[in-house]
Amino acid sequence: MARYTTLYTSALIAGLTAALFGYSVGFIGGIIVLPSFLEHFSLSALSPSARASTQAQIITSWLVGALFGVPLGMPFCSRFGRKGCLVLAGGLYVLGAGMQLLDFGGIGGFEVGRVLNGLGVGVGTLGGPMYISEISPPSERGMLMSGYQTILQLSALAGFWGAYASHSTFPDSSALQWQLPTGIQLIPGLLLLVGTLFIPETPGFLAGKGREEEAERSLVRLRGVKGEEWMVAGEMQEIRDAARVSALVKERKESFGTELLKRGVRQRLVVGVGLMIAQNMVGLNALNYYAPVIFMSAGFTSVSSSLFLTGVFGVVKLLSAIAFMFVFVKIRGNRFWLLLGSSLCAVCMLILAYFVHRIPPANQLGEAKLTAGGVISVLTVYVFAFSFSVSLGPISWNVCSEIFPLHINAKCCAITTCTQWLFQIVIAYITPHLLTTIGWGTYLLYALFCLLIALFVFFSVPETRNVPLGREMDALFDDEKDIDEEEEMEEETETTLLLKHGQRERRGSLGVYT
Template sequence: MATSSNSNRNLYSAAVVSCLTAALFGYSVGFIGGEIVLPSFLAHFHLNHLSDRDLASARSWSVTAWIVGALAGVPIGMPVCSRLGRRLCLQFSAVLYVVGATVQVFSSGNMALFEAGRLINGMGVGAGTLVSPIYISEISPASQRGMLMSGYQVFIQCGALLGFWIAFISQAVLSDRSALQWQIPVALQLIAGLMLLIGTLLIPESPRYLAERGHYQLMEESLAWLRRISTSDPLLLSERLQIETAAELSKDLKQRPFIRELGKKDVRSRLVIGVGLMIAQNMVGLNALNYYAPVIFMSAGFTSVSSSLFLTGIFGIVKVVSSLAFMFKFVHVKGNRFWLMLGSGVCGASMLVLAYCVRVTTLPDHTHEASITAIGIVSVLMVYLFSFFFGVSLGPISWNVCAEIFPLHINSTCCAITTCTQWAFQVVIAAVTPPLLAKIGWATYVIYGGFCILSLLWVGIFVPETKGVGVGKPMDELFGAEKPVDEETIVEVSETTALLVHDRRRRSSLTAYS
């Protein structure tokens, strides 16, 4: 008899392939900060003779083009995901990412072409952030869904950490005159994108998507591969019938316009929760720390480039450790509401303490020598404390909840709305954080601390516990969804339902072969 780990091998493999979109996401974020300051990059794109203002603008466009591309990639990927399949959407994401990376590598000193590559690259990431959580949610049993969904955040942080160190090593090892110094970090995107593309050829389509399309034989084969059990196994039979029943109902409900679905109180509640979590994920201020961490470390007395970069690297490691801790331990200990509330509270306290530390700390300049102080060390610890508790709360759980709470027949549309919200608020934070830090400095952290407290209160009042709740009917019951008339007719007797659906599937299969 296969061991538990062996029985889940295919499930984990499919989840890992899907999570590669998150690695692309993280790497694109992680390497670009170091990339755009490399001497070889500046020389190749003729940026080394620009004024400080023009150089800052050029760097800003490289980052902004990617975020705008990601935002556009979500609605572009939505019809592919909903009509052509989850796996094909993963392939679509990989192709866009590889094309974008190729354009960047061979941009021939043309900055506009490089930014166009970043835009296409971002579109691939945006489509990936839409489809990957949906795919993982649909292939996972309720008992393992939380852990597997948490892997998405792990891959984001691992990708970001890898991107940071690749750019750092390129600068340290390769000559400033060598084009390889900037090309290697960019070219590694091709490897990651091709890994995703090849991986999608080895995994099956989501069983729920196949059932919804009436491909019951393929659904059965997909489910058997994912669970590594025979198609005649009673466990597979039970899960198959549940999926088929939900798919039959979903096909009828899909005929209704989305605006009609918004008229349902439970759908509106779910959208408010999903959109709210994505807003909170951005507004609590992690990006402010990502942007300002080196200056905080300098204010603590670590003024050399090597020490500042080292502490920034540790910052990335803390984010990886926290996401791994949540995936393999914390997700099994308490529910989502507990971690969301605890994380929001600790992040808020960290921000307020950090605001005080920055307020009373004098930055080193030509009149003040650098020195390591207790207040400066506390500042560094607050950055790490914030990143750890963000990584076990809003970081992974926002993606998890959005992927699992919506009805199957409108899941793609609702996830597109929440994912677009995520990217739209990344644009907002990227735009407002630098001027806030320039104008009000330490008070910026007070503002973000206030949003953390609002997140704590909002979760406590509005967000229900979804841990362990099955996707489909159990989730509908959690949100008090009205039972459709069609469903009342179909599920009066569960045994009859199973037989009817099974018989309908057999008749469909026979028709296909006749």
């Protein structure tokens, strides 16, 4: 595997877009409650409701920025390449982090920085997975794409424990208490910007722009076969074929709406959008929001022990993501893990519904005692974390990045990624209200969603593991009419190229004799 050094390095650098995502999620919850932050931005003087509203705005502004960052990144991916998209993501993220640190305009300036931060994350969630998918050979694609989720979980964990450690290390009077965790955002952003300078553009994008020699050099570099170019001849031919079909489609000036009328494209969007919705509807945010209370009601009544167990929740997600990346992804296909994971999540939600139903009122949590049921509930939260992290967590991103045709890949990925962010906003908004109004019934509702997700996977999601991009991926979704049309376009392309070659030869001959 030494020859894949460039491949792994490139995937790691593109995977830093997940670090932008994960750290931003992980650190902000701890930062906005730090005494130094509240004092510096005069939030401590506000009423509890006004302070809660401002804190919610800080989180929501980032989510909205991420949502709009996806369509912002789409033209960059299509025109300037996947590398251009990564540069834009890193630049916006660093600019946003800088605004948060330099304190322009008080809390309003901090929120503007969060919006820019979110825009960068949104752009990154579009470009990062696309880049990794397009540079990966089928045998390595599952592992490398799963690395995206692993980096996300690792950086989220770093954000959570970073805020926790900062609170423990610095006094409440020190601005460093909130500035240090905020400033750490610059590290993955700058690493992404610098690292992008040293990685190749994806061969598929270069071939699609007619730069076939550059595409071949990029592929040779990624596969580590310099001097043995014959080893990638077959893969390069597949890339050329896909690029030629894409070019012919563009010459026909078929709109994206026309593409959507094709049964195969519609099927792929149903799968991609469905998986992104499922990733949010499985109920992870309900546990993220309520885990400390569950742990306290289980008998771990001190705030420190509750927060510690919440941190372990993040550790379990990280270790599960690593296990999936290096072990589970090679054992069985995507469908198996999606079905198993969603089913286990449903069982966990049913157990938690029963347990949460028995949680004492908030003013009695200090009286809760450690019981066998409490221990089971804590373990159930961790089993849920494992189930999510080996199924919908990584696989949703994996599938969406690999199933779409080259010529509409950026647009389709923009739709699925926007769906991810839109439903994050929806779930972040409705979960607290659900927990307030129907309480333990929230977990029953999420259990139902988990079962519906399992049915959706069983009937709608094909197996994509180890399937090469291009014709073989098309065959999973396209009906015979679409495949026949693609073959006709390829034949037409080859005929056109031969005619053009003949015209050039005739012009050359005339030039000799005249």
